[in-house]
Amino acid sequence: MPDDYILREFAFQDYLSEKYIRHLSFQSLASLREYLVNKTPRNSYYSVAIYRDPAATTMEDKGLIGAELMFDIDSDHIEGCDAPILKLGGRELHIVTEKCIELGKEHELRLLDVLMNDFGFSKKEIRIYFTGNRGFHTIVRPKDEEWLKLGSRERREIIDYIKGVSLEISLILPKKARNMDKEGLLRSGGWRRRILVTNPNIKEIINSPEKVIKSAVVEIDEQVTQDLSRLIRIPKTINGKTGFPVSLFKTENELMSFRYGEQLSPFKGKALVKSLITTPKFKIWSYQIQLVKEQTMLLPLSLAICLGLNKAVQLLKVM
Amino acid sequence: MRKIPFFSRYPFLITLDDYLKNLFSTPPSLQQLIEIREYRELGIKRAIKALRNEGYVAGKDELKEVIAFHLAIFFTRLADPWALRKFADYESKRGFSQLIAETEDVIASVARKLKLKLNPLITESNRCGYRVVLGKEVRSGVELVECYPFSVSVPTYLRLTGKLSGDPKWKLVNRVVKSGQVFISKKDAARLLEEVIKQTIISYGERVGREYIESKYLPECINKVRSVVREVRGFTSDEEKEIPAEVKGKIIESLFPPCIRSIEETLLRGEHLSHHQRFALATFLLNIGASVDYVLGLFKHSPDYNERIARYQIEHLAGMRGSRKKYFVYSCEKMKTLGLCVAECGTLNPVQYYVAGLKKFRLNKKQFSRIHSSKSL
Numbered sequence: 146m147p148d149d150y151i152l153r154e155f156a157f158q159d160y161l162s163e164k165y166i167r168h169l170s171f172q173s174l175a176s177l178r179e180y181l182v183n184k185t186p187r188n189s190y191y192s193v194a195i196y197r198d199p200a201a202t203t204m205e206d207k208g209l210i211g212a213e214l215m216f217d218i219d220s221d222h223i224e225g226c227d228a229p230i231l232k233l234g235g236r237e238l239h240i241v242t243e244k245c246i247e248l249g250k251e252h253e254l255r256l257l258d259v260l261m262n263d264f265g266f267s268k269k270e271i272r273i274y275f276t277g278n279r280g281f282h283t284i285v286r287p288k289d290e291e292w293l294k295l296g297s298r299e300r301r302e303i304i305d306y307i308k309g310v311s312l313e314i315s316l317i318l319p320k321k322a323r324n325m326d327k328e329g330l331l332r333s334g335g336w337r338r339r340i341l342v343t344n345p346n347i348k349e350i351i352n353s354p355e356k357v358i359k360s361a362v363v364e365i366d367e368q369v370t371q372d373l374s375r376l377i378r379i380p381k382t383i384n385g386k387t388g389f390p391v392s393l394f395k396t397e398n399e400l401m402s403f404r405y406g407e408q409l410s411p412f413k414g415k416a417l418v419k420s421l422i423t424t425p426k427f428k429i430w431s432y433q434i435q436l437v438k439e440q441t442m443l444l445p446l447s448l449a450i451c452l453g454l455n456k457a458v459q460l461l462k463v464m
Numbered sequence: 465m466r467k468i469p470f471f472s473r474y475p476f477l478i479t480l481d482d483y484l485k486n487l488f489s490t491p492p493s494l495q496q497l498i499e500i501r502e503y504r505e506l507g508i509k510r511a512i513k514a515l516r517n518e519g520y521v522a523g524k525d526e527l528k529e530v531i532a533f534h535l536a537i538f539f540t541r542l543a544d545p546w547a548l549r550k551f552a553d554y555e556s557k558r559g560f561s562q563l564i565a566e567t568e569d570v571i572a573s574v575a576r577k578l579k580l581k582l583n584p585l586i587t588e589s590n591r592c593g594y595r596v597v598l599g600k601e602v603r604s605g606v607e608l609v610e611c612y613p614f615s616v617s618v619p620t621y622l623r624l625t626g627k628l629s630g631d632p633k634w635k636l637v638n639r640v641v642k643s644g645q646v647f648i649s650k651k652d653a654a655r656l657l658e659e660v661i662k663q664t665i666i667s668y669g670e671r672v673g674r675e676y677i678e679s680k681y682l683p684e685c686i687n688k689v690r691s692v693v694r695e696v697r698g699f700t701s702d703e704e705k706e707i708p709a710e711v712k713g714k715i716i717e718s719l720f721p722p723c724i725r726s727i728e729e730t731l732l733r734g735e736h737l738s739h740h741q742r743f744a745l746a747t748f749l750l751n752i753g754a755s756v757d758y759v760l761g762l763f764k765h766s767p768d769y770n771e772r773i774a775r776y777q778i779e780h781l782a783g784m785r786g787s788r789k790k791y792f793v794y795s796c797e798k799m800k801t802l803g804l805c806v807a808e809c810g811t812l813n814p815v816q817y818y819v820a821g822l823k824k825f826r827l828n829k830k831q832f833s834r835i836h837s838s839k840s841l
Contacts (some may be wrong), residue, residue, distance in 0.1 A: 265644025277748055291619040298797055299622035302629060306636045316638040319598045319608060326607075329597030334642030355685070369802065449662075 146174060146380070147286065150191065152210065154199040156376055157186035158385060170200040187385035187454070190376035193284070198262060211293030214285040214303070215377065216256055217369040220249030221279050228279075228299070231429065233457040234422040240429050241279050249280045250379035253400060253416040256283055256363045259307055263334060273394045275403060282377060288314075299370040309362045312336055314354040323432025336361075349431065388412060388450035406430060410447030418442060418449045467528035473562055475533035476555065477577045478683025479668065482509045483530050494538065494672070497531055498679045508688050514540075514554035514765050515547060515692045518688045534668070541669040542682075543689035544701050552665035559661045563654035571653055580624075583615045583645070594647045596640065612640065612647035616656065624659045630808050641716050659767040698823070712783055715754050719821035722807040725746050725801055731765050739795075740788045740802045743781070745813070747793040750782045 147153070155177070166186075171177040180414040181189060191213045192199065197208030221228040226245035231238040249275065253273065260266045266285055274282045281455065295303075305311055317337050319325055325347050330337045336358075340350055343361040350357045369375055378391040389409045394400040407430040420436040427434060432448060436457060444452070444464070452458040471478055480694075484491035494704035510532050513520040523531045535554075540547035541578050563571055568586050575582035585593035601609055618641065628634040640647040648656070668672050693700050720728065727745045731737055736747070742763075749759045756778050776785065783790030795813045799805040811817040 262643070263641045265642075289617065289619065291617065291623075295619055295622060297801070298626060299619070301801070302622050302625075302636050306641070309637060311632055311635050312637045313632050316632060321602075322600075324599035324602060324608065325596045326599045329599070333596040334638050334647075335640045336637060337640070337644075368801075 146177075146191070147213075149195055150174070150177070150412055152195045152197070153338055154192040154194070154196060154207070154376075155379075156190045156192075157184065158188040160187045160385075163187060168200050168202050168421070169459070173176055180332070180442040181382065186382075188383040189226055189379040193375045193377055194373050203263075209373065211290065212295075212373040212375075214292060214295075214300070215369055215375055216283040216285075216307075217276075217366040218249050218252050218256065218280045218283075218362075218364060220281075223248045223252060223364045231427055233424065233452070233455045236457075238455050239279055240387075243405045245270065246280070246403075250400060250403070252363050252365075253281045253283065254397075256307065256365065257397065259363065260285060261305075262338070266395075273400055274378070274380060274387075275392045275409075276378060277389040277391045277409075278387050284377060287397040297371045297373060300373075301367075304365065304367050304370050307363045307365055308367075309336065309358045312358055314350070314358075314376070318350065329368040351363070352372075383411075385454055387425050388447065388454055407445065407447045412450045412452065414446045415443055415464040416446045416449035416460050417464060418453070418460055420443055420458050422457055424457070467805050468522055468524060469529075472522045472524065472526045472529040474559065474574060475522075476559065476664050476668070477529045477574065478530065480530065480534040487527065492676060494535075495677050497535065498677065498681050498685070503528065503531045503535060504681055504685060507539055508685055509539050510536040511543075511547070511551060512692050513550045513698055515689070520558070523790060531552070534672070535686045537669050538672050538677075539664060539689050541673040543686045544693045546697065546701050547689055547693050548669045552662045555665055556658045556662035559826055560654050560658040563657055564651055568650060570656070571650065572614075574652070575657060575660075578657065578664060580657065581617060581620055582656075584613065585615060585647075586613045593710075594640075596647075598651065610640075613650050615645040615647045618644055618646055619756035621648075621656075624656045627659070628655070630810075660807070683781045689717065715752065715758065716822070716825065717751070719818050719825060720748075720818035721809055721811070723805050724814050726806050727804070728762065733765075737766060742777075742806060743791075744794050744799065744802075744804055746778055746781050747791045748808050748814050748818075750820050751780070751793055752788070756782055756784070 151170065151172055153170070154167065155171060156165060156167040157180075158165050159167070169180075171180070172210055192212075194207075194212040195210040197210060199207060201207045220226050220241050221239055223245070224396050226248050228239060228241040228245050231240055235351065257271070257273075260271060260283070261268070266287060269317050270285055270287055272284045272286070274284075276282050285292070318330070318336065327341060327345065327347065332338075339361040342349075344350060344357045380391050380393050383390055387410075390411060392409075394403065419441045420438050422436055423438045424436045427449065429451070432445075434444075434448075436452075441461065444458070446463060449458060449460055471483065481491070506528060510520060512518075514536070536551060540551045563574065566574075568584060572582060572584040592609070592611035592786065594611070594615065595610070596610040598608040598610060606643070618636070621639075622636065625634045625636075629636075631637055636646065661663070690700055694703075717725075717728070724745060727741045730741070732744065745762070746759050749762070750756075756775065759778050760771070760775055763769055763778070764771075766774075779785045781791045793814050794802070794804075796805060796809065796811060799814070809817050810822065
């Protein structure tokens, strides 16, 4: 948790009613832990914003001090990720594949490159999490407080920078390809560097700029970055859609060696479950499965928890 | 230009209090300064020149110029909110045109006084600053070099370019950004300073506006400024607030901003509107004076129209039900976020666009034939 957790708003989704409980604050980590153990929420969050009075119910009364920078990469929004949406009764579940998460990692590395080289943040200022479902959250706590005070409009400009929105090649590169000095442009920074890092072929840059820009864009969720009242998942809590925990990467190597799959679930063993719905055959993680209402079956506990959270099965017994 | 003393050229760099304290052991009060005809008249002259966009050339008497500048802020602040904004705009542009003729050292010094963290990159041995080699001229072999004598931090740059980023040149994405710094030319540094000068003058105005001054000359000074506001704009800000009698209770659809017109056209084609489109259209209409029945009449074109539900929702937005809070239309910024903005109008919200159109409408009553009475729908 960040050091200033007492200045953050906490929010939880109740396990059974699925209602959100907002505007909470905690004076100690022990009391937060106690809340989590006693209430076992479905989803647990804290605010990206730092408030004078985080427990107040209106934004005016909360007194915004500033907000960390937040970036969300949903791997299923990246071109090349083919993740079907599972329809489990009335619920939809986006189960991504290992390939999608690998694409997400590629974009996460591009984001890190921009944050460190262009915006000048150090590793210590950046936290990267696997969200427990589709992708990665990156939180920046800048030492320079001026960043924290940026409003939605300024954050929109940051999004445009990261996604290459309104980028005009004619404004950043000389007109004639044969005149360019690659080394000079690489050193100069900004999108010049980003383009040349991903595509050193200058002729291609001039002839098909859109294609080149696309290869350097980071697919971040625009709404998340510009929303100052956004909530972040509490690290190590369970994602209520999959049963996977939210995990922090301490180093870039940890991110690189991260592998998506059911082994992420902390729930080991097997469970006897009863199906609550009937579905056609579907694929989830490494399993092919079909549910028939009222039928009981033995499932790996990780899968049983995921399906149970989505009200597709009822857990009868953990084995 | 060099002969003009520093604060005559850049009077916004010092508060009147600080300037006078440096000169007098017992500085004169604002009230005493207004009593002096020479200062009072130069103050009015500066204000009027700014409102009329006429050139103002500062004299060599620094004391007189600094006092007149601050009196002009005081008079415009008391006369009309638009007058202060116009004065700040004019003086900041004037500041810009003077700054681009200055050396990098003077620009850096002005930035320091205005508390702008502008990092000078020029040294004795490096007169270019941050040097970027783009390439070489093929024939001559001469290097194509960009020189950036200054940099500002990314957040500072973003804060100052809020109103400039409509121009692709000012968008961060088209800038040289490295290690948290945006590299800028001398001219761009002067342009960013223009924004800071504008904010500084407005903040002086807000501060001085809270002072209570009793002077028999003050009403005359304020009236002179107000009369020039009326001459330039056709009305003063308090007159603007009153909806003209001939358009009261009537809605002029031809004055709707492009975003609202687009939503309205979608609705009139009988197409389904999203929640945000409905909210934007209804709150816009209610805030320009349309009746609930007028709004309801439009929503009849919606494919899922249900009079009972629609009436309840519109009355709720109008502050007639529930929390009794009247909702205002989304800002242009929010409309952009929601993907509802279709043009760059230069306004803060769609209602402002309509109100500005109304003012012009008053001057050109030929459009009157296009009025639709709110009761007719």
